[in-house]
Amino acid sequence: TQLLEQSPQFLSIQEGENLTVYCNSSSVFSSLQWYRQEPGEGPVLLVTVVTGGEVKKLKRLTFQFGDARKDSSLHITAAQPGDTGLYLCAPYTGNQFYFGTGTSLTVIP
Amino acid sequence: NAGVTQTPKFQVLKTGQSMTLQCAQDMNHNSMYWYRQDPGMGLRLIYYSASEGTTDKGEVPNGYNVSRLNKREFSLRLESAAPSQTSVYFCASSETGTTNEKLFFGSGTQLSVL
Numbered sequence: 001t002q003l004l005e006q007s008p009q010f011l012s013i014q015e016g017e018n019l020t021v022y023c024n025s026s027s028v029f030s031s032l033q034w035y036r037q038e039p040g041e042g043p044v045l046l047v048t049v050v051t052g053g054e055v056k057k058l059k060r061l062t063f064q065f066g067d068a069r070k071d072s073s074l075h076i077t078a079a080q081p082g083d084t085g086l087y088l089c090a091p092y093t094g095n096q097f098y099f100g101t102g103t104s105l106t107v108i109p
Numbered sequence: 110n111a112g113v114t115q116t117p118k119f120q121v122l123k124t125g126q127s128m129t130l131q132c133a134q135d136m137n138h139n140s141m142y143w144y145r146q147d148p149g150m151g152l153r154l155i156y157y158s159a160s161e162g163t164t165d166k167g168e169v170p171n172g173y174n175v176s177r178l179n180k181r182e183f184s185l186r187l188e189s190a191a192p193s194q195t196s197v198y199f200c201a202s203s204e205t206g207t208t209n210e211k212l213f214f215g216s217g218t219q220l221s222v223l
Binding site: 004009030031041042043044045048050088090095096097098099100101102 | 113142144149150151152153154157159167168199201206208209211212214215216217
């Protein structure tokens with residue numbers, strides 16, 4: 001099992017604030033995905049990053065893969081209540097995806 | 110387009126009872142997966158099937174069996190349920206199971222073992 005740490009575990013912010021969540025490991029990954037999960041539903045893919053140092057933007061969400069492909073971050077600009085959910089990172093290694101424990105984000109109107 | 114369909118949505122079992130969780134996908138995907146999600150533990154892979162006719166153990170296979178009935182269906186069986194198997198179970202599928210692929214998830218089965 002890969003040691004994978006997501007931080008913070010919980011985050012509660014006001015609408016309009018910015019935030020960053022992190023996904024860290026001591027292992028090198030060939031790629032990494034970020035998913036968002038809403039209560040009572042399965043996770044939904046947000047982005048896949050493949051190249052060390054890669055930055056991808058999805059509207060107000062910015063994803064970065066670390067240069068050494070061991071870590072990743074998700075930055076949300078001007079958070080909105082619709083961003084509320086559990087954010088999971090899922091690095092790919094070997095022949096399967098491993099999921100982190102997630103960051104539970106609550107955006108208060 | 111239904112995507113990945115799981116049944117049942119909720120289930121309560123007594124210790125020692127058996128049950129099968131059903132999963133079907135209509136996207137013609139080759140690979141299918143079963144995960145369990147527990148508070149503070151994230152999603153952990155139980156079993157996966159890279160293609161029809163094959164199954165492999167994941168991170169936490171003990172106490173479970175799987176059957177890839179055909180390309181569409183992948184079932185998870187608990188032969189003798191234990192309280193430690195109380196969890197939310199998710200089935201997922203992907204086109205070929207290789208890196209960069211998108212996993213499509215069902216909406217989950219909430220299982221309680223008393």
